[in-house]
Amino acid sequence: MSIPTAPVPAYAAPPMQPAPPAPDGKSFLVTWLLSLLVGVFGVDRFFLGKIGTGLLKLFTLGGLGVWWLVDLIIILAGAARDKAARPLDGYDKTKLVAWIVTAALVLVGGISGVVNGASGTGAPAATVEQTQSASDQGSPADDAATEEPPVEQPAEKPAEESAADKAASWANSAWGDFEPIQKSGTGDTIITLPEGATGGIVTATHKGTRNFAVSVLDANNASTAELLVNTIGAYSGTTAWGISALGEGVRLQVTADGAWTFDIRPMGSAPVLATSGSGDAVFLYAGAAGALTATHDGSRNFVVQEETGEVFSIGLLINDIGAYSGTVPLSSGPSVITVTADGNWSLAVG
Structure with a gap:
């Protein structure tokens, strides 16, 4: 006689879980x-x-x-x-x-x-200053019976704003004006940029022996893609922030192993374009469009950029490594010209 057995319950296989979606790549x-x-x-x-x-x-x-x-x-x-x-x-x-x-x-x-090259061939219009000396006014005859009343001189007109002053006003209007900031210290640090300003010039020195780097950060401490300085050892030069930024700079991140100094000023404080110099520099240009002839005797990057504030104007005039000698087109001012160099350079506008 067979003994009946209870049926074995069937177990359903667990449902298959879909594979997680692959993470998206960078934007x-x-x-x-x-x-x-x-x-x-x-x-x-x-x-x-x-x-x-x-x-x-x-x-x-x-x-x-x-x-x-x-x-x-x-x-x-x-x-x-x-x-x-x-x-x-x-x-x-x-x-x-x-x-x-x-x-x-x-x-x-x-x-x-093409337009800049064509306009650069024309000569700039000359300005005429009208002056008048007291001797040109004439004098009464020596034998006059009565003395003539003194001739009233016209009120002196205020001096017109120079081209350099106009360029400085344009630069401060574009990037903001503020009181200069001076900082000094040693090693890594964070320096807060002036509130309300979107750009300016940064003159820095470093007396260390290892990496010295200065980058610009936004309010979220994300990079604005501006690396002002990146060198090894001692450094002395002037750079600009806010020209090619992908965001609004709020602070500077400084990487250093030695003593450093920083002098931060408005963009309009930059000097007029110099004919020669050494290392990194920032200038204002107020002249007409023309040809810029440049030389460089260094061994590393030599970059010259011009920022006019015009839309779609990249302004990369020279981008070379080592010694350089050549001529490139230059747009009319007002503009900001930055020089990145490790050696002596010369700039001549013709």
Whole structure:
């Protein structure tokens, strides 16, 4: 006689959980903007997490422009990847805008170069100052029977504002005016920039032996893509913040191993364009469009930029490494001209 057994209950297999979606890559919009505006310094590659090639691109200034152009085309074509080999997020949504803006920049830059070159051949109009001395007024005849009443001199007109003063006023109006700030100390630190100002000049010195770097941060301590100084050892020079920024600078991050000093002043405090000098410098230019002839005897980066405040004006006049001698077109003032150099340089406007 068989003994009946209870049926074994069936167990349903647990439902399959869908695989988590792959994380999105870096933003295409941010990567494209960084490549377009400051790609020669490798900032786009730093953003994508490619630190090694970013440093190489920085030290070669974007492979003298060739690497910068190649990276920009790769990004616009949607072939760029971040360090984890992920495609850039938002490419399909903004690729059309990116292509149109890039093409417009290239077109406007070419037209501007032609116009500046043509206008640079004309001679600037001369200004005539009208002066009158007391001797030109004449005098009464010696044999006059009666003395003539004194001739009333016309009221002296106030002196007109010079071109340099106009350039300084323009610069302070564009980036803000403020009381100068002087700081000194040793080692790493944070320096708060003047409230309400969007740009200015920074004169710095460093007496250490290792890395000395000065970068600009926004209110969230994110980089504005402005690396004012990045060198090894002693340093003395003047740079500008707020010209090529991707955000509003609020503070300076200083990396140093020795004693340093900082003198922060409004952009309008920069001197007029000098004919020669050494190291980093910032100037105001108030002349007409013309040709800028430059030389450099250093061994590292030599960069000359002109900021006119015009939309779509990149203003990268010279971007070279080592010794340089050449002539490039210069736009009319008022403008701010920055020089990045490690040796002696000369600038002549013709």
